[in-house]
Amino acid sequence: MKKQIVEDKDFLHQKSKRIDMCSYAEEKRIKTILHDMKDTIAMSPKAIGLAAPQIGELDRIFIFLRYPSYKRQVVINPEILEKLGKPENLNEECLSCPGQTIENIPRFKKIRVKYTNEDGLSIIETLTGIDAVVYQHELDHLDGIIITDYLPS
Numbered sequence: 001m002k003k004q005i006v007e008d009k010d011f012l013h014q015k016s017k018r019i020d021m022c023s024y025a026e027e028k029r030i031k032t033i034l035h036d037m038k039d040t041i042a043m044s045p046k047a048i049g050l051a052a053p054q055i056g057e058l059d060r061i062f063i064f065l066r067y068p069s070y071k072r073q074v075v076i077n078p079e080i081l082e083k084l085g086k087p088e089n090l091n092e093e094c095l096s097c098p099g100q101t102i103e104n105i106p107r108f109k110k111i112r113v114k115y116t117n118e119d120g121l122s123i124i125e126t127l128t129g130i131d132a133v134v135y136q137h138e139l140d141h142l143d144g145i146i147i148t149d150y151l152p153s
């Protein structure tokens, strides 16, 4: 079911919980959340990523559309193992901050990551370009960080 995108900053500033991949009850709950996330991202034409807190679930899950295939990638319990090269300052938008473009967000264009995929397999891979940037944006959501937090104070 398509869910309303959460824009409440206090909610979005909360940290999401790790998912226990061995629990059957969790498996069922996660399936439902993933279903809702897929429906929600499919009906948000400009979105290339969506994190669980954005639909009101404080779980360490996000979805992003891989470049250039736009194939949907489910990411559970994401980690960044290594950031390669130097960060670049980029402009970003977010479904939870409609109408806002935030400038100069430092992101790495190449990262080595580890996560669990939709089939429960542990994946280690290197992401580059937009995939790397989206991964960092969505992982920020799970740590309670949103793009407006990068605004100079």
Ligand SMILES: [Zn+2]
Residues within 6 Å of the ligand: 093, 094, 095, 096, 137, 141
């Ligand atoms: Zn976002």
